[in-house]
Amino acid sequence: MSKAFYITTAIDYVNGQPHLGHAYEKIITDVIARSRRSLGQKVFFLTGLDEHGQKVQQAAQAEGKTPQAYCDGLANDWQAFTKKLELTNNDFVRTTEPRHKNFVQTILAKLNAEGHFYTKTYEGWYSTKEETFLTDKDRRTDGTFDPSYGEVVKLQETNYWFKLGEHQQWLIDYIEANPTFIQPDYRRNEVLGFLKNNTLEDLCISRPAARLNWGIPLPFDKDYVTYVWFDALVNYISVPASLGDSTVTRCNSSKIELWPADIHFIGKDILKFHAVFWPIMLKAMGLPLPKQLLVHGWWQKDGAKISKSTGNIVDPIAVINEWGLDAFRFYVVRELDIGPDGNWTDAGFKARYQAELANGLGNLVNRSLSMLKRYRNGIVPGRSDELAPEANKAIAETRAHFEANELQATLLSIWSLVTRANQYVDQTAPFKLAKDPAQAKRLDEVLYNLAETCRVLAVLLWPFIPQTATKIYAQLGLQGEPGTFSAANWGGLQVGHQIGEPAPLFPRKDV
Numbered sequence: 001m002s003k004a005f006y007i008t009t010a011i012d013y014v015n016g017q018p019h020l021g022h023a024y025e026k027i028i029t030d031v032i033a034r035s036r037r038s039l040g041q042k043v044f045f046l047t048g049l050d051e052h053g054q055k056v057q058q059a060a061q062a063e064g065k066t067p068q069a070y071c072d073g074l075a076n077d078w079q080a081f082t083k084k085l086e087l088t089n090n091d092f093v094r095t096t097e098p099r100h101k102n103f104v105q106t107i108l109a110k111l112n113a114e115g116h117f118y119t120k121t122y123e124g125w126y127s128t129k130e131e132t133f134l135t136d137k138d139r140r141t142d143g144t145f146d147p148s149y150g151e152v153v154k155l156q157e158t159n160y161w162f163k164l165g166e167h168q169q170w171l172i173d174y175i176e177a178n179p180t181f182i183q184p185d186y187r188r189n190e191v192l193g194f195l196k197n198n199t200l201e202d203l204c205i206s207r208p209a210a211r212l213n214w215g216i217p218l219p220f221d222k223d224y225v226t227y228v229w230f231d232a233l234v235n236y237i238s239v240p241a242s243l244g245d246s247t248v249t250r251c252n253s254s255k256i257e258l259w260p261a262d263i264h265f266i267g268k269d270i271l272k273f274h275a276v277f278w279p280i281m282l283k284a285m286g287l288p289l290p291k292q293l294l295v296h297g298w299w300q301k302d303g304a305k306i307s308k309s310t311g312n313i314v315d316p317i318a319v320i321n322e323w324g325l326d327a328f329r330f331y332v333v334r335e336l337d338i339g340p341d342g343n344w345t346d347a348g349f350k351a352r353y354q355a356e357l358a359n360g361l362g363n364l365v366n367r368s369l370s371m372l373k374r375y376r377n378g379i380v381p382g383r384s385d386e387l388a389p390e391a392n393k394a395i396a397e398t399r400a401h402f403e404a405n406e407l408q409a410t411l412l413s414i415w416s417l418v419t420r421a422n423q424y425v426d427q428t429a430p431f432k433l434a435k436d437p438a439q440a441k442r443l444d445e446v447l448y449n450l451a452e453t454c455r456v457l458a459v460l461l462w463p464f465i466p467q468t469a470t471k472i473y474a475q476l477g478l479q480g481e482p483g484t485f486s487a488a489n490w491g492g493l494q495v496g497h498q499i500g501e502p503a504p505l506f507p508r509k510d511v
């Protein structure tokens with residue numbers, strides 16, 4: 001058995017409906033998963049929901065529901081959302097599932113028995129909204145706490161603590177010795193800067209059940225539940241454990257090989273939890289670390305924070321219903337590279353739809369196949385390799401970018417082929433060639449180059465816009481999905497092959 005390429009997303013809090021940020025993270029992960037599958041790798045893609053904690057308990061109370069009933073209702077919506085985005089996730093974890101809860105408890109019991117925890121009474125400031133203790137270091141220069149912490153109260157509490165601090169130097173050494181562990185580099189530098197300039201405090205891993213009962217009980221003290229991050233992060237290994245991955249279960253035989261993850265794809269706000277807490281938790285458990293934390297930026301809308309309360313939101317479902325799934329998938333990947341922050345504007349979305357999808361790709365495929373239909377009854381003429389160098393360049397670049405998870409750069413490479421092929425139509429003017437019987441051979445060559453370019457494009461684009469890629473294949477009269485990268489090789493269309501019916505891929509809209 002070989003190890004799968006294991007990629008995960010953050011698991012989302014179930015306190016509302018999915019927004020653009022959630023959709024972006026899941027789509028990028030899906031494109032990476034599909035690109036690797038296309039290259040022939042075995043892939044396991046995990047996403048899911050983070051269901052415990054104070055916020056969920058309070059939201060459920062406000063709706064007069066039990067926390068479980070509240071989560072079950074929302075989980076249906078979130079699972080439907082993965083379908084709406086056509087994610088190819090292999091599993092969907094909910095932290096309220098027994099398979100997850102039992103595994104968290106097994107780990108807690110083991111770490112406790114091995115002396116990684118201790119109790120301590122702590123008096124300090126506590127943010128209910130963020131479920132976290134704050135120190136004076138968290139105050140702003142005017143002495144107040146940032147409003148994002150919500151109400152901050154003084155709290156005295158005895159809790160269990162995890163000995164995080166003693167691993168500080170080990171973690172610095174690890175990150176320095178493994179330059180690709182945290183990517184992009186500026187996020188790595190941020191973590192190293194934090195670790196080198198601060199003394200790492202131990203981590204509080206419990207909350208008294210008297211105050212918060214919506215959590216996983218500590219197996220060694222029923223008066224406490226597990227702090228959300230010690231619960232949520234464990235999803236990345238509880239699922240492999242439930243599927244029988246012996247690296248995690250430590251059994252002799254393995255039913256699947258997943259751990260260590262190849263990529264945890266996460267947003268910048270949860271970097272510290274993944275880059276500091278998680279590696280140290282894994283070290284304490286004696287497990288290997290994930291190979292990479294790949295960190296994305298945050299979307300704004302019209303230059304302001306996305307916020308339900310101010311109504312500044314992008315509803316992915318509404319956009320998909322109006323413009324189609326692939327227009328949405330394409331835009332988020334094309335517009336925002338993995339790393340920096342991005343800004344959604346409706347005008348920017350429409351402009352890319354019109355220029356790159358309707359006038360670029362859509363126009364190329366439609367006119368190429370329509371001319372083949374009109375001038376040659378849809379029958380592919382003999383092979384001609386005029387556009388092969390440009391196609392081969394796009395194929396080679398796409399492969400290299402896929403292997404480096406450079407998705408925006410892939411689209412740029414692919415679009416240089418789209419642009420070149422559209423220019424080729426304008427330069428060779430097949431509609432003029434068709435009028436001159438002496439140019440029949442030249443017309444054959446042009447039509448072959450165009451049809452074959454469309455076929456190659458379908459294969460290269462499949463991870464990004466699978467519906468469109470599959471439609472291009474169908475219009476070319478080819479069976480199945482263009483999900484295998486090796487099929488992109490130039491020359492796949494055979495002479496005499498009958499194509500299907502051309503139809504517009506991206507209807508032009510009056511905007």
Ligand code: ME8
Nearest residue numbers: 010011012013021050232233266267268297298299
């Ligand atoms: O943090 N733009 O859940 P979450 C881009 N349960 N990404 C965004 C975003 C935005 N405007 N807003 C949120 C949690 N995200 C925890 C994770 S993992 C073990 C536990 C991203 O629902 C955010 O950065 O608040 C995170 O990666 C993901 O959405 C889930 O955020």
